[in-house]
Amino acid sequence: MAWKTLLAVTAAALSISAGLPDKGPLPSPKPVESQEQAEPPKSTETPVPGPKPDSEAKPDKAEDTADPEGKPAPASTEDKPGGTSPPDAPEASQDKGTKAEPVEPPLTIAPEAEAEFKVCMADLKAIGTNFETIDRVDDGDGCGIDKPIHVERVLPDVALSPAGDMRCQTALQLARWVKQTVMPAAEAGLPGKAKLTSVNHASTYVCRKRNGASEGKISEHARGNAVDIASLSFGQETVPMRIVKPEDSTIEDAFQRAINATACLYFTTVLSPGSDPTHQDHMHLDVLTRTGGFRYCR
Numbered sequence: 001m002a003w004k005t006l007l008a009v010t011a012a013a014l015s016i017s018a019g020l021p022d023k024g025p026l027p028s029p030k031p032v033e034s035q036e037q038a039e040p041p042k043s044t045e046t047p048v049p050g051p052k053p054d055s056e057a058k059p060d061k062a063e064d065t066a067d068p069e070g071k072p073a074p075a076s077t078e079d080k081p082g083g084t085s086p087p088d089a090p091e092a093s094q095d096k097g098t099k100a101e102p103v104e105p106p107l108t109i110a111p112e113a114e115a116e117f118k119v120c121m122a123d124l125k126a127i128g129t130n131f132e133t134i135d136r137v138d139d140g141d142g143c144g145i146d147k148p149i150h151v152e153r154v155l156p157d158v159a160l161s162p163a164g165d166m167r168c169q170t171a172l173q174l175a176r177w178v179k180q181t182v183m184p185a186a187e188a189g190l191p192g193k194a195k196l197t198s199v200n201h202a203s204t205y206v207c208r209k210r211n212g213a214s215e216g217k218i219s220e221h222a223r224g225n226a227v228d229i230a231s232l233s234f235g236q237e238t239v240p241m242r243i244v245k246p247e248d249s250t251i252e253d254a255f256q257r258a259i260n261a262t263a264c265l266y267f268t269t270v271l272s273p274g275s276d277p278t279h280q281d282h283m284h285l286d287v288l289t290r291t292g293g294f295r296y297c298r
Helices: 002-018 114-127 168-189 251-265
Strands: 130-133 137-140 143-145 148-155 158-167 196-203 226-234 237-240 269-271 283-286
Touching: 114 148, 114 168, 143 158, 148 168, 158 168, 158 226, 168 196, 168 226, 168 251, 168 283, 251 269, 251 283
Parallel strands: 158 196
Antiparallel strands: 130 148, 137 143, 148 158, 196 226, 226 237, 226 283, 269 283
């Protein structure tokens, strides 16, 4: 009986398997999401925050978005999608293709340190110069002296004729040159003359351009730095400053050459007679300070 039941089950199974298809149904694939809806793959890197929109972005420096008056600068069209750069605007200060002329700073009177001025006055008194301090001189355009003095006598026995105004340093160098060089040279080169009694000048302080020109830089006379020596008086006799040619070889010529050369030991600029067309009959001496201690001696 058992074998009949087994046979019946087997036959039923074979009958059912004969009616099944070779392959069973497969599951439908998941529809692909569009690129706009697809989630980007997750990254293991630490995300870096991107720039904020223009409406939220802040400049690094305040001056980048403000003009000199502090007003915000207009937004550039280059920062907006589809924007175009505006044409370059011409400069307001000058026409296109031309250069602005440099503007020179206004001339001013150089200040003098009080301590140095006191030392200079002490040296002048020690050497015997007769002088007095006067009020500050300011004639405009850089002409003037911060601490001027009025000189009557270069040395106790040597007058300055006429009396003149200048800086203390100018007077000090003049007194040293006369005492240490001019007087000894005169004793050696002009033995028949009396002692030096007067230094006669053509100009001390005066507000003018160089060489009396109408244009150009102001003269060192306009700063109290210069004195023009016209002649020297020995008693009642006056010896004018004059041009000495190379072939001139008298003792008087040697004296003129000596004072021309030695003046540059005391002054930073020496223009002896004949050095240029505007210095034919006098010596120009000044104490202009030059870079590196340079001196101009002619």
